[in-house]
Amino acid sequence: MTHYNWRTIIRESFGPLLMALVFSLASGIFLNSALNMKELIAILLVLPAFINIAGDISGVASARITTAMYLGEDNKIWVSILGGFIVAFVLFAFLGVAAEIVLNAIGDGIGLIKFVSITTIAGIMATSLLLGIALGLEVLGRKLGMDPSDLSIPLLSATGDAVGVWFLIFTAKIIMGV
Amino acid sequence: MEAIDELLEMLKESISVGLIYTLVELLTGSFLISMEKELLIVPGLAIMLPGILDLRGNISSTLASRLGSALHMGWMKPKIALSGEARENIIASILLSISMNVITAVLAFLVAAMLGMAADVGKLVLVAVTAGIIASAILMSLTLVITVKSFLHGWDPNNVTIPVIATLGDIVMIGSLVLVVKIFHMVGFI
Numbered sequence: 001m002t003h004y005n006w007r008t009i010i011r012e013s014f015g016p017l018l019m020a021l022v023f024s025l026a027s028g029i030f031l032n033s034a035l036n037m038k039e040l041i042a043i044l045l046v047l048p049a050f051i052n053i054a055g056d057i058s059g060v061a062s063a064r065i066t067t068a069m070y071l072g073e074d075n076k077i078w079v080s081i082l083g084g085f086i087v088a089f090v091l092f093a094f095l096g097v098a099a100e101i102v103l104n105a106i107g108d109g110i111g112l113i114k115f116v117s118i119t120t121i122a123g124i125m126a127t128s129l130l131l132g133i134a135l136g137l138e139v140l141g142r143k144l145g146m147d148p149s150d151l152s153i154p155l156l157s158a159t160g161d162a163v164g165v166w167f168l169i170f171t172a173k174i175i176m177g178v
Numbered sequence: 179m180e181a182i183d184e185l186l187e188m189l190k191e192s193i194s195v196g197l198i199y200t201l202v203e204l205l206t207g208s209f210l211i212s213m214e215k216e217l218l219i220v221p222g223l224a225i226m227l228p229g230i231l232d233l234r235g236n237i238s239s240t241l242a243s244r245l246g247s248a249l250h251m252g253w254m255k256p257k258i259a260l261s262g263e264a265r266e267n268i269i270a271s272i273l274l275s276i277s278m279n280v281i282t283a284v285l286a287f288l289v290a291a292m293l294g295m296a297a298d299v300g301k302l303v304l305v306a307v308t309a310g311i312i313a314s315a316i317l318m319s320l321t322l323v324i325t326v327k328s329f330l331h332g333w334d335p336n337n338v339t340i341p342v343i344a345t346l347g348d349i350v351m352i353g354s355l356v357l358v359v360k361i362f363h364m365v366g367f368i
Contacts, residue, residue: 002253002266003251005268006269009244009267013237013240020233021229024229025285026227028226028227035218045210048203048210049204079185080188082185085257086185086189090193120203163318
């Protein structure tokens with residue numbers, strides 16, 4: 001008799017997976033709306049990294065804020081948020097530079113300043129919203145008497161992708177003037 | 179001063195790890211670019227893409243995590259074989275992959291239809307399921323091998339397998355999708 005049983009695993013996984021799937025359909029709709037853009041190629045190139053950076057920063061910040069709240073060290077909450085913004089700024093700017101180099105290597109770039117502006121501005125906006133959500137969920141979680149991690153980590157990862165895709169496309173449209 | 183030290187420590191760790199995965203994810207983005215034409219030709223493909231990638235990450239990470247627990251608890255012997263705990267876990271992951279990919283494709287079709295796009299549900303399901311099976315076969319074998327090998331080396335599989343599979347997952351999934359879409363397009367299925 002094994003500890004795990006494939007039927008049990010499926011029964012327990014189905015609900016959470018389905019919920020995550022519904023959220024990622026929102027990202028899909030945003031991505032679909034970018035298909036008629038001339039700069040589609042630039043967006044596709046940075047999309048996986050962009051989502052990963054935004055998700056990682058808010059996930060780490062959220063976990064750190066929870067720990068700081070438990071320890072009653074309020075100044076650490078602000079260290080985590082400030083740190084999150086600095087990391088976001090460095091990584092999103094680096095992404096713009098690296099992506100422009102890749103685009104130049106395989107064809108035409110869209111311009112270093114433009115690309116760095118798109119990834120950095122969109123990245124900082126997405127980070128602000130996600131960190132705001134993280135902080136709000138921590139406070140809400142405490143009020144409801146839940147461990148904040150149980151609430152904020154799944155909700156952040158579910159909303160993070162859609163927020164990331166939307167801000168990236170929105171900023172690219174404005175900066176590229178389409 | 180303590181706060182500044184803590185901030186510097188956080189920046190050092192997060193930025194060094196971040197720079198590495200940013201470069202890896204740019205590689206994933208390059209695969210995605212090679213699918214640009216197909217994203218335009220096959221209506222609904224872009225809508226289901228984030229969902230398919232997300233599922234891959236979730237299903238592989240939970241598989242890795244359960245195999246890690248099974249090894250730690252001694253329920254499973256550290257060898258690469260499709261029996262016992264490994265068998266139950268892999269059967270569940272394969273069935274979840276296939277059924278979830280079918281659901282993703284059908285939902286993407288419904289959304290596309292609501293947006294007034296001329297999507298074909300059969301084509302989306304065919305692409306999602308075929309690419310899903312190829313990627314699952316590769317990723318699940320890798321998960322089992324990496325988990326068992328890292329355990330035998332005395333490392334905690336939870337610390338090794340999940341980051342490795344999460345990073346490789348996107349590349350393998352997008353690679354399989356590109357391959358399947360291109361082949362199906364070439365032979366006229368889509």
